Amino acid sequence: xxxxxxxxxxxxxxxxxxxxxxxxxxxxxxxxxxxxxxxxxxxxxxxxxxxxxxxxxxxxxxxxxxxxxxxxxxxxxxxxxxxxxxxxxxxxxxxxxxxxxxxxxxxxxxxxxxxxxxxxxxxxxxxxxxxxxxxxxxxxxxxxxxxxxxxxxxxxxxxxxxxxxxxxxxxxxxxxxxxxxxxxxxxxxxxxxxxxxxxxxxxxxxxxxxxxxxxxxxxxxxxxxxxxxx
Amino acid sequence: xxxxxxxxxxxxxxxxxxxxxxxxxxxxxxxxxxxxxxxxxxxxxxxxxxxxxxxxxxxxxxxxxxxxxxxxxxxxxxxxxxxxxxxxxxxxxxxxxxxxxxxxxxxxxxxxxxxxxxxxxxxxxxxxxxxxxxxxxxxxxxxxxxxxxxxxxxxxxxxxxxxxxxxxxxxxxxxxxxxxxxxxxxxxxxxxxxxxxxxxxxxxxxxxxxxxxxxxxxxxxxxxxxxxxxxxxxxxxxxxxxxxxxxxxxxxx
Numbered sequence: 110x111x112x113x114x115x116x117x118x119x120x121x122x123x124x125x126x127x128x129x130x131x132x133x134x135x136x137x138x139x140x141x142x143x144x145x146x147x148x149x150x151x152x153x154x155x156x157x158x159x160x161x162x163x164x165x166x167x168x169x170x171x172x173x174x175x176x177x178x179x180x181x182x183x184x185x186x187x188x189x190x191x192x193x194x195x196x197x198x199x200x201x202x203x204x205x206x207x208x209x210x211x212x213x214x215x216x217x218x219x220x221x222x223x224x225x226x227x228x229x230x231x232x233x234x235x236x237x238x239x240x241x242x243x244x245x246x247x248x249x250x251x252x253x254x255x256x257x258x259x260x261x262x263x264x265x266x267x268x269x270x271x272x273x274x275x276x277x278x279x280x281x282x283x284x285x286x287x288x289x290x291x292x293x294x295x296x297x298x299x300x301x302x303x304x305x306x307x308x309x310x311x312x313x314x315x316x317x318x319x320x321x322x323x324x325x326x327x328x329x330x331x332x333x334x335x336x337x338x339x
Numbered sequence: 340x341x342x343x344x345x346x347x348x349x350x351x352x353x354x355x356x357x358x359x360x361x362x363x364x365x366x367x368x369x370x371x372x373x374x375x376x377x378x379x380x381x382x383x384x385x386x387x388x389x390x391x392x393x394x395x396x397x398x399x400x401x402x403x404x405x406x407x408x409x410x411x412x413x414x415x416x417x418x419x420x421x422x423x424x425x426x427x428x429x430x431x432x433x434x435x436x437x438x439x440x441x442x443x444x445x446x447x448x449x450x451x452x453x454x455x456x457x458x459x460x461x462x463x464x465x466x467x468x469x470x471x472x473x474x475x476x477x478x479x480x481x482x483x484x485x486x487x488x489x490x491x492x493x494x495x496x497x498x499x500x501x502x503x504x505x506x507x508x509x510x511x512x513x514x515x516x517x518x519x520x521x522x523x524x525x526x527x528x529x530x531x532x533x534x535x536x537x538x539x540x541x542x543x544x545x546x547x548x549x550x551x552x553x554x555x556x557x558x559x560x561x562x563x564x565x566x567x568x569x570x571x572x573x574x575x576x577x578x579x580x581x582x583x584x585x586x587x588x589x590x591x592x
Binding site for chain 1: 576
């Protein structure tokens with residue numbers, strides 16, 4: 110008994126869908142990494158490129174939607190194929206939202222001063238690095254169908270919450286030193302919150318991958334950091 | 340979950356030297372639809388034919404093990420097969436109405452089973468059976484016309500009406516829609532939904548989509564063995580057995 114579909118074109122269609130999702134994931138990861146780099150370096154020249162890369166991600170979302178609809182109408186997928194198809198729909202939605210958040214963060218660079226305090230930047234960078242690592246791990250777990258890795262990502266969102274809390278506090282400290290900092294501090298608060306939200310989308314993807322692999326949803330509630338509980 | 344109506348225990352069937360079923364243990368619940376799926380020759384039809392002892396008519400067929408309806412052994416030599424088949428009706432792949440009028444197609448069963456002594460009693464049975472099989476409105480003005488004059492879908496509903504006419508407890512359906520167009524199929528599926536309120540239904544089907552639509556429980560057979568049985572939703576979303584998954588996703592062979 111082989112693991113391939115008797116109908117070769119069905120096999121190809123499923124493979125194409127997986128390939129599209131992996132490409133979309135990889136674009137989303139680069140965009141987030143670029144956007145994070147640009148914030149830390151307050152690199153205003155990169156803003157347009159990052160905003161533009163979001164169009165590419167959105168295009169993939171449309172392609173994936175069409176691929177999914179074709180699969181549903183042509184193949185009426187069952188069992189693992191059904192879960193693969195539906196999971197792709199959900200994952201592509203989360204990736205698209207992550208793309209939107211990276212784009213939004215890039216837009217926040219413009220009003221920032223070039224001399225932001227070192228501690229504030231390093232706290233924000235720690236948060237950004239963790240979210241990027243989480244996204245990378247979750248995409249890996251999708252490619253290798255690694256349940257344990259996806260579950261670890263799901264559990265590690267607690268750390269994202271904690272680092273968000275720390276980064277947020279350093280922005281508030283910066284703001285309380287001088288009220289003149291109010292304008293760009295607001296942008297930094299939103300950027301921090303965006304990273305936390307991106308982390309939540311990564312967690313959604315991890316949950317979807319766990320369901321895709323085992324056919325059942327993760328039991329219990331995910332561990333949450335201090336700030337997320339409040 | 341409804342109570343178990345039919346229970347098979349270590350059921351084995353041989354056609355001469357060839358073994359067609361291997362130790363099948365399967366519970367079928369009352370007033371529920373159970374779908375049996377699997378590639379051709381896997382034993383699903385052989386299994387349902389054990390329920391009303393249709394295999395008796397095949398000389399070389401030998402059935403061992405147990406199959407019970409409401410706890411009563413079907414394979415008991417002393418069991419009255421005619422009354423068993425009154426309790427367990429059957430509908431086949433190809434509609435097979437008698438070469439008689441629509442009315443007689445329905446009234447024949449009750450007559451030979453000694454039901455409906457008077458014309459008015461028979462009229463009532465015919466009307467009720469045709470109503471239950473959702474055919475009454477289409478044929479009420481032409482009951483004297485031959486059953487074979489109806490369309491394929493109508494003929495199949497006539498056969499279902501004929502099965503219902505003797506007031507059975509179980510209806511076996513062996514690929515009842517495989518010769519029908521999608522509209523006639525939809526009508527039969529709608530009918531199955533309605534009939535399960537009164538009867539225990541077992542359907543053999545090659546259409547996965549149909550199994551998902553009509554049944555609450557699904558059993559997958561392969562090479563005479565029951566590989567997996569469970570809630571239909573579970574079987575088609577997340578089966579436990581790799582063979583089941585390969586079959587329903589089209590990775591077989």
